Amino acid sequence: MAGPFLFIFTGTGGSGRKTIGHRIGQELGLYSIQSCTTRPPRAPERGTPDRDYRFLSREAFEAKQHNGEFIETAVIGHEQYGILRNDLERPLQEKRNAYVIVNPEGAEALKQRYGNSAIRIFIYVDKMTVRERLEAKGMSFEVVDRYLVTYSEEVVYRKQCEHVIENTDLLRTLARIREAIQSHL
Ligand SMILES: Nc1nc2c(ncn2[C@@H]2O[C@H](COP(=O)(O)OP(=O)(O)O)[C@@H](O)[C@H]2O)c(=O)[nH]1
Ligand SMILES: Nc1ncnc2c1ncn2[C@@H]1O[C@H](COP(=O)(O)OP(=O)(O)O)[C@@H](O)[C@H]1O
Numbered sequence: 001m002a003g004p005f006l007f008i009f010t011g012t013g014g015s016g017r018k019t020i021g022h023r024i025g026q027e028l029g030l031y032s033i034q035s036c037t038t039r040p041p042r043a044p045e046r047g048t049p050d051r052d053y054r055f056l057s058r059e060a061f062e063a064k065q066h067n068g069e070f071i072e073t074a075v076i077g078h079e080q081y082g083i084l085r086n087d088l089e090r091p092l093q094e095k096r097n098a099y100v101i102v103n104p105e106g107a108e109a110l111k112q113r114y115g116n117s118a119i120r121i122f123i124y125v126d127k128m129t130v131r132e133r134l135e136a137k138g139m140s141f142e143v144v145d146r147y148l149v150t151y152s153e154e155v156v157y158r159k160q161c162e163h164v165i166e167n168t169d170l171l172r173t174l175a176r177i178r179e180a181i182q183s184h185l
Contacts, residue, residue, distance in 0.1 A: 004092050005184055006114050007099040010107035011123035012154045013147040014130040016167040018052055020123060021101045024177050028185075031091035031098040035106075036061060036070075039079035042139075052101070072102075072109040077146060081106075092117070097185070103150075104157035119184055121177060122161035125168065127151055 007030060009021035025032050036054045038061045056064075061080050064070060071089075073082035083100060091098040100110065104122075111118045125133075127148055134144045158164045163180040167173040 002116075003097060003185070004095050004117065005097045006088070006092065006110065006118045007097065007181060008107045008110055008118055008120045009099060009101045009123060010104050010120055010157070010161065012125070012130065012151050013103070014134045014144075015123045015125050016133075016170070016173070017101050017123050019170070020167065020173060020177060021099055024174060024181065025099045028097075028178070028181060030181075031096045033083060033087050033091070033098050033100040035081050035083050035100070035102065036064070037079060037081045039077075039081075042143075071113065072106055074103065074105050076103070083110075104154050107157070107161070119163070119181075120161035121163045121165065121180060122158040123165055123167050123173070123177075124155060124158060125166060129168075 007025075009017045011017055022032070024030070034052070034054050036056050038056060038058045041053075041055055058080070061082070064084065065073060065080075065082070069084050069086070070082040071085040073080060075081075083102070083106070088098070088100070102110070107120050111120060130147060130151070131144055134147060135141075163177070165173055165176050165180070
C-alpha cells in the first residue's frame, strides 16, 4: 500500500457521484473535501447546506481566487466552483485518504497535479436515466436540460479514468466501487 490517495468521483452530471461518493467515503473513512461554489443552494440542499458544497458569495469567492487560494476552479453556467488548496492538502499531509466530487475538467486538473496518488472513478448512466432521476428529485426542466447539454462532452473522459462504472443498480454499483477503492488500499 502506498498513499495517501485522493479518490476523485467524476463522471456525467446527475449520474450519482454525490450519492455514491459520500456513502462510500463515509463507509471507508475517507476524508471529505468540499468544493466551494457561488451558486445558491437548491431547495433540497437548504436543510443541509454544508454537505456537498461550501456556498460562498461571489465577492468571497473572488477574494479567495485573487489570493491564489484555489487549487482548481471551473465556471459552469454563470457560477464558479473551486477547491481550496488548504482543504485538499491538509488531509494528504496528515496521510489520510480523501475524496472529492468534481466534473471531468476538475478531475483532469487534479490528476495532472497529483499523478499516481489521484484515482479517478468515472460514474455514468444513460441520458434518459439522468433525466428520469433528476426530474424525480424535483429538479426543474431547465436545470435538467443543462446537465444533459454537457453529457456528450463529459462522457468521453471515461476512457482516461482508472475505474469506469455504470450506476444502474445502486447496491451493485456501491459494491463495485468499494472493491475498486479497496484494491488501492
Ligand atoms: N471543476 C470543478 N467542478 C466542480 C467543482 N465542484 C463541483 N463541480 C462540478 O460542477 C458541476 C456543478 O453542477 P451543479 O448542478 O451546480 O451541482 P451538482 O448538484 O453537484 O451537480 C457538477 O458536475 C459538479 O461535480 C469544483 O470545485 N471544480
Ligand atoms: N443507482 C441509482 N438508482 C436510482 N437513483 C439513483 C441511483 N444513484 C443515484 N440516484 C439518484 O439520482 C439523482 C442524482 O444523483 P446525484 O448523486 O445527485 O448525482 P451527481 O452528483 O452525479 O450529479 C439523485 O436523486 C439520486 O438519489
